[in-house]
Amino acid sequence: MSTSFDANRFNKWINRGSKAAEKGNNKAAKQHFLQALKEARKKNSEGRAIAIANVKLGAIEFKHGRQDLALPYLQAAYNSTGHESLDLRHRLILWSSLAQIHYTNKNYEASKVLCERVIDTEKPTNTSSYSPTILGLLACISSEFNQKQEALEYCEKAIRLMEGKSQFGLSPNR
Numbered sequence: 001m002s003t004s005f006d007a008n009r010f011n012k013w014i015n016r017g018s019k020a021a022e023k024g025n026n027k028a029a030k031q032h033f034l035q036a037l038k039e040a041r042k043k044n045s046e047g048r049a050i051a052i053a054n055v056k057l058g059a060i061e062f063k064h065g066r067q068d069l070a071l072p073y074l075q076a077a078y079n080s081t082g083h084e085s086l087d088l089r090h091r092l093i094l095w096s097s098l099a100q101i102h103y104t105n106k107n108y109e110a111s112k113v114l115c116e117r118v119i120d121t122e123k124p125t126n127t128s129s130y131s132p133t134i135l136g137l138l139a140c141i142s143s144e145f146n147q148k149q150e151a152l153e154y155c156e157k158a159i160r161l162m163e164g165k166s167q168f169g170l171s172p173n174r
Contacts, residue, residue, distance in 0.1 A: 003042060010039040010049055017056060026060055033057045048082035055090050062097045067104060074098050092118055096130045099137060108141050115141070132158045 017032030033056040040049035058073035074097055077083050083094065099114035118134045139154035 005042040005049070006039060007049075010036050010053075013039060014052065014056065021060060026064065030057065030060050033060065047080070048085045051077040051080045051082035051086055051094075052090060054080070055086065055094050058097060059093055062101070067101045070097065071101050074101070088121070092122060092130050095121075096134055099134065103137055103141065108144050112138065112141050132161045135161070 013032045013036035017029045017036060020026070020032060021029035033053055037050065037053035037057065040047065040053050054073045054077035058070040058077065061067075061070035061073065074094060077086075077094055078098060083091070086094065095114045095118045099111045099118065102108070102111035102114065115134045115138045118130050119138075122131055135154045135158035139151040139158070142148075142151035142154060
């Protein structure tokens, strides 16, 4: 058994996990992503490969409403030095999922910081995937801080983006 990182083996596990997830076989997806994480840890304890595997594992749990199981994976990805080198899609998944979990756990400041990161990175447009949800979350956070006007402004921005998606034939439930 090799003790050095094998990028081909890592990618094989990630690809198998992604295909299983696409088919709805989340148990198999999780097992493949765990194998990818095991392979990534051979390289080092802080790299991009570890961040990718942790985002994939966290996303599987988050998607099924298991925030308590998603949080350790997502937090590990966020805390790794490799998370900033993730592609845009993975960073947005990581930040938006963590923002929603922190909000649920009443950690509003952490949630707000992550929401702002998503908005600053994605730059809300009519084709934004995360912005309407994140703007809605920012409205809820503002409301928690009794900042009603700011909450209303976030809601209005989210609605405008959702209306724009409808104009372009994009589903607002994407």
